[in-house]
Amino acid sequence: xxxxxxxxxxxxxxxxxxxxxxxxxxxxxxxxxxxxxxxxxxxxxxxxxxxxxxxxxxxxxxxxxxxx
Numbered sequence: 001x002x003x004x005x006x007x008x009x010x011x012x013x014x015x016x017x018x019x020x021x022x023x024x025x026x027x028x029x030x031x032x033x034x035x036x037x038x039x040x041x042x043x044x045x046x047x048x049x050x051x052x053x054x055x056x057x058x059x060x061x062x063x064x065x066x067x068x
Contacts, residue, residue: 003067007059009035013051018044025049025066027057037064 011029023044027035035057047068049055058065 003058005058005060005065008067009057009059011035011055011057013049013053013055016044016049016051023049025055027055027066029057035064037066039066 009027009029011027013025014028014034015024015026017024018041021041022038023041025037025039025044027037029035037057043066047066049066049068053068056067058067
């Protein structure tokens with residue numbers, strides 16, 4: 001996947017809290033740092049996100065997007 005966003009951090013999903021509309025995804029990016037992203041539950045399902053998955057946190061402005 002090629003993106004214009006340059007702030008990309010690889011990590012592992014350590015927590016996934018799915019709600020009816022949004023889901024909170026916590027990603028361990030190493031060094032004791034955890035990044036939290038809120039995505040729609042539909043997106044979490046479409047990406048097949050699960051605890052233990054290796055993902056990339058893509059940071060642009062104030063948003064944290066997830067690529068898998």
